[in-house]
Amino acid sequence: MATIHVDIVSAEGEIFSGEASMVFAPAVMGEIGIAPRHAPLLTTLKPGEVRVQTPAGEEQFFYVSGGAIEIQPHVVTVLADTALRARDLDEAAALSAKQRAEEALRNRGDVIDSAKAQAELVRATAQLKMLDKLRKIKQ
Amino acid sequence: MPGIKEIRIKIASFKSTQKITKAMKMVAASKMRRAQERMSATRPYSEKIRRVIGHLRHANPDFKHPFLVERPAKSVGFIIISTDRGLCGGLNVNLFKTTLAAIRDWQKQGVDVSVCLIGAKAVNFFRRLSNVKTLATVTHLGDRPHVADLIGTVKVMLDLYREGKLDRLFVVNNVLVNTMTQKPTVRQLLPVAGEESEDNKLQKLWDYIYEPSAAELLDGVLMRYIESQVYQGAVENVACEMAARMVAMQSATDNAGKLIEELQLIYNKARQASITKEISEIVGGAAAV
Numbered sequence: 001m002a003t004i005h006v007d008i009v010s011a012e013g014e015i016f017s018g019e020a021s022m023v024f025a026p027a028v029m030g031e032i033g034i035a036p037r038h039a040p041l042l043t044t045l046k047p048g049e050v051r052v053q054t055p056a057g058e059e060q061f062f063y064v065s066g067g068a069i070e071i072q073p074h075v076v077t078v079l080a081d082t083a084l085r086a087r088d089l090d091e092a093a094a095l096s097a098k099q100r101a102e103e104a105l106r107n108r109g110d111v112i113d114s115a116k117a118q119a120e121l122v123r124a125t126a127q128l129k130m131l132d133k134l135r136k137i138k139q
Numbered sequence: 140m141p142g143i144k145e146i147r148i149k150i151a152s153f154k155s156t157q158k159i160t161k162a163m164k165m166v167a168a169s170k171m172r173r174a175q176e177r178m179s180a181t182r183p184y185s186e187k188i189r190r191v192i193g194h195l196r197h198a199n200p201d202f203k204h205p206f207l208v209e210r211p212a213k214s215v216g217f218i219i220i221s222t223d224r225g226l227c228g229g230l231n232v233n234l235f236k237t238t239l240a241a242i243r244d245w246q247k248q249g250v251d252v253s254v255c256l257i258g259a260k261a262v263n264f265f266r267r268l269s270n271v272k273t274l275a276t277v278t279h280l281g282d283r284p285h286v287a288d289l290i291g292t293v294k295v296m297l298d299l300y301r302e303g304k305l306d307r308l309f310v311v312n313n314v315l316v317n318t319m320t321q322k323p324t325v326r327q328l329l330p331v332a333g334e335e336s337e338d339n340k341l342q343k344l345w346d347y348i349y350e351p352s353a354a355e356l357l358d359g360v361l362m363r364y365i366e367s368q369v370y371q372g373a374v375e376n377v378a379c380e381m382a383a384r385m386v387a388m389q390s391a392t393d394n395a396g397k398l399i400e401e402l403q404l405i406y407n408k409a410r411q412a413s414i415t416k417e418i419s420e421i422v423g424g425a426a427a428v
Contacts, residue, residue, distance in 0.1 A: 014180065040348065081363075
């Protein structure tokens, strides 16, 4: 019986890798069933279940919270998301990242002050050390 | 010569410092092992997604995604991944040196440079530079960074790239060569560099069936690809941080040991001198009587 290789991976680890006789996945346009020698297909996944039928006739279930699936005649690659994705959520995350950057810039003033103070401290200690050395030489 | 008591106090303080550095070293060692495991766990995803991208480059969609198209560089962006905490030797300093060299190179060509910062150390360092614009920051990812924490910062850069305000995007992070050596590296993220896939069997003229549309799909996949690259960089940087801290703390412990030894010698000498002095005083006193 013909089989197809299946890799299910997420960014934080490998989930499944092995041969299958049939794979079912929740694509955005509806559930798809993939048999060996399927035509090349690229689509995104909705949150749902990926079912893998092994050649031995067993069925394995994997939950994915979305992602993408790539189908080549002999390989199926499921790129599962670990994070919940939605346009609004991504937008909010981007916005807060920008705000953090602006805040860091706004605090620049007192950082310069503290840097200045630090530089002065270093200079003062160096001067003290120099004086100490001079005193020793005189003795 | 300083008093005996002062030396004794100094020795005690060095000993407690040594205990702290030793404990930090052991903590770093165990964290490093876990970080390395996480590092290898991210590998399958980035390998697979690279394979998909490789296939994509061979496919012939009637639509060219901006992430795959090279433009003349007028402004470039750097995503700089540093640590949140110090006490890890020259790890961050080396990283910033490499980054600055790369930034200077671009600036010499009259190219605008802006950065996206990950980690408190980078934020502290780059806010002192006035000719580099900071676009986004994220700090305190902890020892176990999550993809979800990075999405926002990466999106800021990708959006700018899409709008044509950035023409190149690089990621800078430390690469773990082994426990003793961490190498700062600059890698190009965008446009996605052409990596020749080994599948020459793939016919030259074919295309995917795209559901729903090529534009939307490519965008999703490429975005995830970039995110996974940045995520991998972040995870690897944590492993580097732990390795560097382990080495730094080991040498600090050794140095404290050496100092204690030296001080102990001085202390013994001082103690002996004071005893000798006392005896000679007693003997002198007895002779006088």
